[in-house]
Amino acid sequence: MKLSGKNLTGLCIANTHPQHALALSKNLGLNICANSKNALWLDWVNSKKDPTLKLAICSDTQGPVFVDFLAGKKAHRRQFGGGKGQPLVRAMGQTNTGLPSIIDATAGMGGDSYVLASLGFTVQMLERSPIVAALLADALTRAQKESVLLEDEITQSIQNLSLVNANSAEYLIEQKPQVDVIYMDPMYPEKKKKAAAKKEMQALQQLVGPDLDSEKLLEAALQTARNRVVVKRPKGADSITCNLNNIKPTSQISSPNTRYDIYVLKALKASGQL
Ligand SMILES: C[S@@+](CC[C@H](N)C(=O)[O-])C[C@H]1O[C@@H](n2cnc3c(N)ncnc32)[C@H](O)[C@@H]1O
Numbered sequence: 001m002k003l004s005g006k007n008l009t010g011l012c013i014a015n016t017h018p019q020h021a022l023a024l025s026k027n028l029g030l031n032i033c034a035n036s037k038n039a040l041w042l043d044w045v046n047s048k049k050d051p052t053l054k055l056a057i058c059s060d061t062q063g064p065v066f067v068d069f070l071a072g073k074k075a076h077r078r079q080f081g082g083g084k085g086q087p088l089v090r091a092m093g094q095t096n097t098g099l100p101s102i103i104d105a106t107a108g109m110g111g112d113s114y115v116l117a118s119l120g121f122t123v124q125m126l127e128r129s130p131i132v133a134a135l136l137a138d139a140l141t142r143a144q145k146e147s148v149l150l151e152d153e154i155t156q157s158i159q160n161l162s163l164v165n166a167n168s169a170e171y172l173i174e175q176k177p178q179v180d181v182i183y184m185d186p187m188y189p190e191k192k193k194k195a196a197a198k199k200e201m202q203a204l205q206q207l208v209g210p211d212l213d214s215e216k217l218l219e220a221a222l223q224t225a226r227n228r229v230v231v232k233r234p235k236g237a238d239s240i241t242c243n244l245n246n247i248k249p250t251s252q253i254s255s256p257n258t259r260y261d262i263y264v265l266k267a268l269k270a271s272g273q274l
Contacts, residue, residue, distance in 0.1 A: 008042075011131070011207075014043035017053070024055075028130050042131070044193060052146070055138035057131070057203045065203040067109050067139035069158060070146060073200075074111060076116050078118040078157070087253045091260035092181050093232045094107055100180030100227055105168035109200050110161075112185060112232070117160035118153075124179070126168040129208045133165035136245060156265060167212070172220040182221040185232040186211035209244060214240045222247065222263060222274060229263040245273045 013021045021032050023040065025041035044053040045064045050071065056064035068074060083089070092100055099121050104113040105127035111131070117123045127133040140163055147155045164171065172182070186223075189210040204244050211217075218240050220228040231240055231249075239249055239261050247268060250259035268274040 003258065011040050011042070014041050014058070016042050017243060019046055020053075024134065027132060038054055042134075052142060054142065055135055057109060057135070057207065059203075059206075062202065064201055065200055066136075067107075067135050069110065069114050069143040069161075070150070070154065074114050077115055078113065081115055083272070085121055086115070087255040087258070087260055088115060088232075091253050091262055092116065092121065093228055093262075095180055101178075102181045103168075103172075103177060103179045103184055103225075104183045104185075105221060106173070106183075106185045106187075106211070107163070108185065108187075108204055109137060111200075112140065112183065114157070116183075118157040120156075120160070122160045123162075124177070125163045126166055126171055127163070128165070129166040130165055133163065133208055136163050137165075142247075150273070162272065169217045169220040172217075172224040176224065179225060180227040182225040183213065183216060183223060183230045183232075186214040186217070188234055188237065215243055217242075218242050219244050222265070225265060228265060231261040231263075232253060233259045233261055235259055247273050 006090065012031045013025050014028045015021050015032050024030070025032050030042070040057065040059050040201045043056055043058045044062070045056045045058070045066065046053050054066040056066035058064045079201050092102060094100065102116055102123045104123055104125045107113055109117060109126040111125045111126045112126060125136060127136060140158070147158045187204065187208060187210050218229065218231065219242065222242070222244060233239065235254065239270050247263065250264045252263045253260045254264065267272060
């Protein structure tokens with residue numbers, strides 16, 4: 001499997017759980033750590049409170065970063081994130097038959113996907129970094145096992161999620177999936193003066209770096225989605241340049257730090273831009 005993003009030659013897999021380590025090493029093409037002097041490594045972590053092993057990115061400078069759909073920040077966002085009224089959800093729109101199906105073309109740590117899945121949308125997560133995809137896959141497998149013991153609503157949220165490790169621009173063009181909405185939240189280049197990013201985002205920045213090819217993805221998304229493409233941007237940032245007829249968003253939804261650029265395909269087709 002080809003590693004994408006930054007040069008990750010320093011990343012290795014801790015040998016604390018040799019069978020897991022060997023399988024992951026084969027899967028990702030990463031070495032097992034020879035010593036403990038690496039800047040960044042993958043390991044399986046647990047705690048007294050939560051004994052389940054979780055695949056995590058570890059470093060000397062901050063605590064382990066893993067994906068957990070059933071606890072922590074994601075569970076909090078599911079319960080208190082603002083439900084169907086939150087801008088992310090409003091940006092997805094509706095279909096005549098109910099909730100649109102969604103491809104999250106930049107799944108990352110799965111935060112946005114899980115919010116949508118927990119509100120009833122079916123979400124296919126696409127992530128091109130094999131390492132980030134491995135963290136998501138580990139979390140999804142754990143959640144599938146554990147959620148059967150929890151409320152039906154949580155079991156359903158997990159069932160609404162699926163995952164593919166692929167470059168979305170290529171996947172959309174090659175597979176031509178039938179989907180209502182394609183959502184994108186590409187990594188934005190780091191600003192020099194910006195306050196330190198949150199732990200998850202710092203790990204993503206280290207692993208994948210900025211996404212410098214979002215135009216390609218936008219173009220593929222506009223040619224694939226049935227209803228709309230939604231792009232998350234930081235407040236004040238330009239919209240992604242679209243090489244296809246210099247297409248601009250047809251509407252926007254703003255929240256304090258974020259803006260959602262919405263490209264409604266019916267409107268773009270009616271105006272002859274698509
Ligand atoms: C800012 S993060 C997304 C965060 C995510 N919305 C969340 O809530 O956790 C962007 C992610 O998109 C992935 N990505 C960017 N371009 C991609 C592409 N063309 N195909 C697949 N994944 C892509 C990056 O590897 C990175 O993990």
